[in-house]
Amino acid sequence: MRVVVTGMGIVSPIGTGIDQFWNAAINGTSGISNIQSFDASGQHSRIAGEVIEFDPNTFLSAKQVEQTDRFTQLALCAANLALEDTGSLESYAPDRLAVSLGSGMGGFSTFESSAARKFQKKSVPPFTVPRIMANSAAAWIATKYGLKGANLTCSTACSSGANAIGMGLDLLRTGKADAVIAGGAEACVLPLTMSGFEALHALATGFNNDPARASRPFARNRNGFVMGEGAGILILEKEEEAQRRGAKIYARLAGYGCTCDAAQS
Numbered sequence: 001m002r003v004v005v006t007g008m009g010i011v012s013p014i015g016t017g018i019d020q021f022w023n024a025a026i027n028g029t030s031g032i033s034n035i036q037s038f039d040a041s042g043q044h045s046r047i048a049g050e051v052i053e054f055d056p057n058t059f060l061s062a063k064q065v066e067q068t069d070r071f072t073q074l075a076l077c078a079a080n081l082a083l084e085d086t087g088s089l090e091s092y093a094p095d096r097l098a099v100s101l102g103s104g105m106g107g108f109s110t111f112e113s114s115a116a117r118k119f120q121k122k123s124v125p126p127f128t129v130p131r132i133m134a135n136s137a138a139a140w141i142a143t144k145y146g147l148k149g150a151n152l153t154c155s156t157a158c159s160s161g162a163n164a165i166g167m168g169l170d171l172l173r174t175g176k177a178d179a180v181i182a183g184g185a186e187a188c189v190l191p192l193t194m195s196g197f198e199a200l201h202a203l204a205t206g207f208n209n210d211p212a213r214a215s216r217p218f219a220r221n222r223n224g225f226v227m228g229e230g231a232g233i234l235i236l237e238k239e240e241e242a243q244r245r246g247a248k249i250y251a252r253l254a255g256y257g258c259t260c261d262a263a264q265s
Contacts, residue, residue: 007086007235049228069107075185102160106134166256185231
């Protein structure tokens, strides 16, 4: 069975939507800058890839914004773009439309803000738990668009989104879905997260005055990674079904690998 990509949606530090993102990428635009979402003057690493001027109120109601963490809002925006890009999926039964999403940290901004309130002996917001849960984004996508098929969340650190796409491929190949909304979302440019990765000596700390040059994973003088946020969503379908409904096809998903290279010390 051949599985293809028929829709794409992205919210990133270098652009929202595939055209804006691609143009910025091929022109070498850097999305890394000094952190704007909080006062990072006390951090060793004061740079990140943030989605600047993202406003969830443009596509969510005030109540929905209150009920969702930033990572869920980013995922919903990307999913909306991907579904618009792919065209109508009305030819599929709702219980055959699945969601497979990845997130390494889930609703960490809610966790951090609610924990701070608790330590200050203040009440925590009523939606604290559902906002924090890693499966919140996948659940919200399904709820918003009436998708009643399998709803999966993968949390495997940096490979979460890639593994979620692989899980979507498996759902199609095993006949458990006819189309899958698959991808990942993350939003953890936060004081606690940054401090935690600094404690691991994992973040780039030598480029606070030159953020655009900080992400250099293959350079001899690399000294860590750069925190970022965003969401990317693909629409996956069986090739024959995509052709039948006249969908544009971006690529074929031939397979994926999944192994563990963890070591104990």
